[in-house]
Amino acid sequence: MSHVTKPARRSNAKEGHKSLVRGFIGGEWVEFSKRETGPVYNPSRGEVIAEVPMCTKEDVDLAVESAAAAFPAWRETPPVERARLFFRYRQLVEENFDKICASVSREHGKTLAEARGSAYRGIENIEYACSAPTLLMGDTLENLARGVDCETMLQPLGVCVGITPFNFPAMVPMWMFPLALVCGNTFVLKPSEKVPLTALLIIELLEKAGLPKGVLNVVPGGRESVDALLTHPKVKAISFVGSSPVAKYIYETGTRNGKRVQANGGAKNYVVVMPDADVTRTVEALSTAAFGCAGERCMAGSTAIAVGKAAERVLPTLLEVARAIKVGPTDVAKSQPDMGPVITAQHRDRVFSLVESGAKEGGKIIADGRGVKVPDAPNGFFMGATIVDQVQDGMTIAREEVFGPVLNVMRMDDLDHAIEAANKSAYGNGAAIFTDSGKAAREFKNRVKAGMVGINIGVPATMAMFPFTGWDESFYGDLHIQGKEGVQFYTQQKVVSTRWFGDGVGDVWKRLSAAYKTGRLLCLGCGDRRRTSRPSR
Numbered sequence: 300m301s302h303v304t305k306p307a308r309r310s311n312a313k314e315g316h317k318s319l320v321r322g323f324i325g326g327e328w329v330e331f332s333k334r335e336t337g338p339v340y341n342p343s344r345g346e347v348i349a350e351v352p353m354c355t356k357e358d359v360d361l362a363v364e365s366a367a368a369a370f371p372a373w374r375e376t377p378p379v380e381r382a383r384l385f386f387r388y389r390q391l392v393e394e395n396f397d398k399i400c401a402s403v404s405r406e407h408g409k410t411l412a413e414a415r416g417s418a419y420r421g422i423e424n425i426e427y428a429c430s431a432p433t434l435l436m437g438d439t440l441e442n443l444a445r446g447v448d449c450e451t452m453l454q455p456l457g458v459c460v461g462i463t464p465f466n467f468p469a470m471v472p473m474w475m476f477p478l479a480l481v482c483g484n485t486f487v488l489k490p491s492e493k494v495p496l497t498a499l500l501i502i503e504l505l506e507k508a509g510l511p512k513g514v515l516n517v518v519p520g521g522r523e524s525v526d527a528l529l530t531h532p533k534v535k536a537i538s539f540v541g542s543s544p545v546a547k548y549i550y551e552t553g554t555r556n557g558k559r560v561q562a563n564g565g566a567k568n569y570v571v572v573m574p575d576a577d578v579t580r581t582v583e584a585l586s587t588a589a590f591g592c593a594g595e596r597c598m599a600g601s602t603a604i605a606v607g608k609a610a611e612r613v614l615p616t617l618l619e620v621a622r623a624i625k626v627g628p629t630d631v632a633k634s635q636p637d638m639g640p641v642i643t644a645q646h647r648d649r650v651f652s653l654v655e656s657g658a659k660e661g662g663k664i665i666a667d668g669r670g671v672k673v674p675d676a677p678n679g680f681f682m683g684a685t686i687v688d689q690v691q692d693g694m695t696i697a698r699e700e701v702f703g704p705v706l707n708v709m710r711m712d713d714l715d716h717a718i719e720a721a722n723k724s725a726y727g728n729g730a731a732i733f734t735d736s737g738k739a740a741r742e743f744k745n746r747v748k749a750g751m752v753g754i755n756i757g758v759p760a761t762m763a764m765f766p767f768t769g770w771d772e773s774f775y776g777d778l779h780i781q782g783k784e785g786v787q788f789y790t791q792q793k794v795v796s797t798r799w800f801g802d803g804v805g806d807v808w809k810r811l812s813a814a815y816k817t818g819r820l821l822c823l824g825c826g827d828r829r830r831t832s833r834p835s836r
Contacts (some may be wrong), residue, residue: 309419312450320351320495320519323502325365326512331358337492337521342408342640343628345678351492354520359487359527362516366458366485369513374455375481376511380479384430388477388508389425394420395504402497403468405628407460408639408680411632413592420762421473421501424781427763428477434786437484443573448797453790455483456535460528462489462549464541465642466595468497474780475538476505476515476675482789484536489528493642495519515718525731529553536789538780539563539599542700543726543772550775561776563597563769565700566728569721570600571743572609572736573714580755581733582616588731588757589706590624590684597773598729598760600753602690602697602707604717611711614665614688616693621666621684621706628676639679647680650703654685657707659695662687668704670679692723692764700726714739722748727770731760750774795820 320327320339335350341348344554373381392399396418403414429436437451461475468490476486490498502517518524528534529552539549543564553560570588572581588600605613627636641647651669658664668683682704690697691709697707711717721730731753732743738756750768753759763766766779778788 304576317347317350320349322352322354322362322519323498323499323506323515323517324362325516326506326510331519339406339495340643340680341405341630342642343405343630343676344681345644345676348406349496351494351495351519353781354518354524356523358520359518359524359531362487362518363458363528363531363533365513365516366487368488369511370455370457370485372526373480373485373511373514376483376817378431378435378481378483381483382429385425385429385431385477385481385557389422389429389503391504391508392422392425392501395500399469399497399500401630401632402500404639406494406496407465407468407631408642410629410635410637410639413639415707417467417470418591421470423763424470424473425477427781428481431481433599434783435790439630443796446798450795450797452793452795453516453786454793456789456791457484458487458534459484459536459789460487460489460534460538462525462528462537462539462541463491463498465491465493466592466597469501471540472498472501474540476769478781478785479536479538479789480514482786483673484789485778487528487534488515488517489520489524490517492519492521508638525549525551529558530556532556534558537562538788540780541565544671546775547772559778559788561778561780563767563780564773564775565702565726566769566773567598567602567698567700567724567745568598568600568731568749568811569602569604569717569724570730571604571606571714571721571732571734572613573587573732573736573739574607574609574612575735576609576613576733577735578612578616581613582620584733584755584757585613585617585706586620586624586684588809589653590704591758592619592640593638593682594704595641597700597701597769598758599702600729600757601701601705602709604709604711604720606711606714606717610708614708618666619687620685624684626668626671626681626683628679635802636753638684641682642670642680644680650682650701650705653699653701653703654687654705657687658691660691660694660696662681662690662694662696692720698725714742715752718746719744722746724748725771726773728773729753731755731757731759750779791800
């Protein structure tokens with residue numbers, strides 16, 4: 300293992316030195332020396348808290364080979380035993396829940412409340428994976444034809460890969476590896492280089508639960524690691540969550556190299572507010588959808604479409620709520636803000652520029668969070684809640700995914716025009732409507748072009764037993780993450796037809812012989828009855 304050393308269980312870096320993010324290969328925790336590194340920030344402080352190595356093609360090869368070597372034994376492990384491992388894992392995650400959430404807040408910037416919510420969603424996926432013995436059941440049909448029984452079997456693919464984003468350090472990896480592993484696959488995880496620490500923490504717990512060596516491996520890194528995984532001949536399937544341009548690249552490169560791919564991209568999610576919407580509940584849901592997690596989620600309600608007089612009813616209250624959102628550091632448990640920082644200074648500057656483009660192209664900034672000051676964390680990557688009113692279709696801020704605490708407001712005369720505006724988007728993750736009209740809600744859910752629809756729900760993200768069904772440029776692939784589609788993605792179906800020969804009680808061949816003698820013969824291939832001679836008159 301070139302330039303790879305087995306370290307102590309915990310980093311013993313001297314004070315003043317940044318710890319080097321480890322990998323996990325073949326059941327061993329390893330450090331990758333002599334690699335280029337990138338910074339891992341605490342975005343609340345703007346401080347580097349670790350260095351992540353940019354693993355090479357050779358490092359990836361070691362991880363994939365380890366997973367491939369572990370696959371034969373793991374696929375033969377009964378599903379009940381695989382499920383028991385995840386029951387133990389769930390218990391360990393619960394016992395270390397606060398530690399996991401603190402890690403998410405520190406390296407990503409989520410508030411502790413947001414970190415807890417996302418971690419619970421991850422646990423739901425572990426719980427779903429625990430039902431593997433039921434999820435992996437096939438179908439049977441006795442006597443498909445005379446003496447022929449038929450059954451289906453779900454079998455694992457082999458080495459699967461997960462490439463995860465920065466915005467949900469615990470939840471998104473848990474979308475992938477629990478279900479992949481209980482289906483009998485082995486796994487290589489490439490966490491975001493911006494937030495690798497939480498991923499390593501949750502894998503440590505999986506090791507503690509009794510995971511056999513090589514079944515799951517972790518390689519940190521960037522583009523070189525990703526390309527090596529996409530093209531490795533022993534990788535069978537790839538799960539990805541990230542931006543749409545990268546999702547498209549992952550899908551095209553992976554499928555071109557013979558991989559099964561599910562690639563979840565970005566979004567532009569529209570929230571239609573009808574004139575009859577309940578103002579208090581709508582404002583509460585809309586502010587959470589737009590500004591929760593600092594807007595860094597692919598299900599953020601980033602554009603509100605106010606229909607008719609809805610803007611006059613909702614905007615004044617929404618504006619008050621947005622201006623009252625407290626922004627601050629999230630790494631102090633006893634003093635939590637309403638909203639934390641964005642992931643990096645570069646990302647914050649990009650969001651700033653998109654807001655400015657909105658103003659230059661005709662939008663009206665009615666709440667401007669670009670000037671927010673946080674005295675106790677002056678170097679943090681902060682931005683306050685921002686609202687840009689009177690946004691039009693052609694604007695840059697209307698087309699591009701902002702991925703920050705910014706709400707666009709569009710105004711339409713009626714529901715038809717609102718649906719038409721939403722359907723112009725190249726994306727198709729989520730859409731929502733707030734109304735008291737069943738007719739309007741029914742019209743909206745049937746006509747809007749989005750894979751996940753909320754009716755009086757601002758963020759219609761699904762739970763583990765349902766698939767995460769992005770459409771259009773929000774998803775590249777055929778089978779979505781989570782739910783039954785997730786099981787289908789991580790397995791391949793085999794159909795077995797069975798016929799047995801030999802004498803015995805009720806032996807079909809004796810009956811066939813009698814049928815032959817009476818002039819009627821069963822076509823064994825298709826089950827049709829054919830006469831062996833012309834019937835007598």
